[in-house]
Amino acid sequence: MSVITIRPAPLPTLDDYKAAIERLIDARAQDRRYDSAVSLATYVGSTNAAWAAEAAAFVAWRDCVWAYVYAELERVTTGLRPQPSITDFLAELPQIKWPA
Structure with missing residues (x-):
């Protein structure tokens, strides 16, 4: 009979959090049909009010x-x-409120 050792999953690194948050931010921009967060941010000075x-x-x-x-x-x-999982941490983040 062999012994199976179960090890806990490693805790996320700062880079893991950063990558997940950047994906979330890009996804919110893409929800509005922009290519990325960077693309959407460039429209701050747009002559198109919307x-x-x-x-x-x-x-x-x-x-x-x-x-x-x-x-x-x-x-x-x-x-x-305590250090949260990435999923739990993403769920805590503020939600965007788009203009009407």
Whole structure:
């Protein structure tokens, strides 16, 4: 009879969180038919009011997401909160509110 050792999955690295968050941000831009987050952000100064409004909302949301991420990951590194899974962490992030 052999002994099977079950090891817990390794905790995500900072690069794992960063990659997942960047994918989420790009996906929100693609939800609105932009190629990427970078593409959408370039429309902030657009002469098309609807595109400029979407870009402004997106950039404000993106900034809120990264502010939250940095604050919460700092809490993890200082021991103020346990390290979340990537799935759980993504679920905590602020949601975008698109203009009407």
